[in-house]
Amino acid sequence: MRHITNNVRPINTPADLQGLKIRTPKSEWRVKMFGSWSANPTPMAFSELFVALQTGVIDGQENPYTNIWSAKLNEVQKYLSVTGHVYSPSYLTTGAAAWEKLPEDIRAVIEETAVEMEAFAREKGAADDDSLRAKLAESGMEVNIADRAAFVEASKPIYTLFSEQVEGGRELIDESLSLAQ
Numbered sequence: 001m002r003h004i005t006n007n008v009r010p011i012n013t014p015a016d017l018q019g020l021k022i023r024t025p026k027s028e029w030r031v032k033m034f035g036s037w038s039a040n041p042t043p044m045a046f047s048e049l050f051v052a053l054q055t056g057v058i059d060g061q062e063n064p065y066t067n068i069w070s071a072k073l074n075e076v077q078k079y080l081s082v083t084g085h086v087y088s089p090s091y092l093t094t095g096a097a098a099w100e101k102l103p104e105d106i107r108a109v110i111e112e113t114a115v116e117m118e119a120f121a122r123e124k125g126a127a128d129d130d131s132l133r134a135k136l137a138e139s140g141m142e143v144n145i146a147d148r149a150a151f152v153e154a155s156k157p158i159y160t161l162f163s164e165q166v167e168g169g170r171e172l173i174d175e176s177l178s179l180a181q
Contacts, residue, residue, distance in 0.1 A: 021039075068080070
């Protein structure tokens with residue numbers, strides 16, 4: 001899950017982002033999302049983020065706890081707002097050509113093992129997130145839990161736009177929202 005950090009104020013609702021320069025990845029939909037929430041989205045490479053925060057070029061950013069902690073953003077950010085505004089899972093992947101070269105029995109074992117590991121991976125990820133959030137708080141960041149419903153409500157225009165521009169977008173949004181309940 002991705003969360004917002006900044007040096008100006010806690011973010012409880014999208015309205016709290018009004019006027020803040022927030023670093024986003026160079027992602028069309030992330031930029032649109034933060035723009036619709038009244039922030040000033042600032043696409044920037046992750047490698048430039050620490051210095052941009054340190055020098056005040058931008059006010060804040062959004063990332064999962066692992067990135068916030070490993071990049072030491074807690075050293076240059078005061079507030080950590082637990083928004084969970086984007087779920088960014090990692091997937092087990094391989095190229096089609098490499099996959100096709102594997103014997104069928106090996107592919108079957110890999111597929112079976114991947115399914116067996118799903119619950120473990122989610123549990124481990126949740127435990128690691130809890131640990132990292134505690135470490136970030138212990139390091140001096142002020143942590144607050146944002147109003148999730150306010151973010152979902154403020155995102156409805158983006159959901160509509162996504163459903164109009166991306167084939168199957170409405171179905172993806174509906175399924176995602178139902179799973180998040």
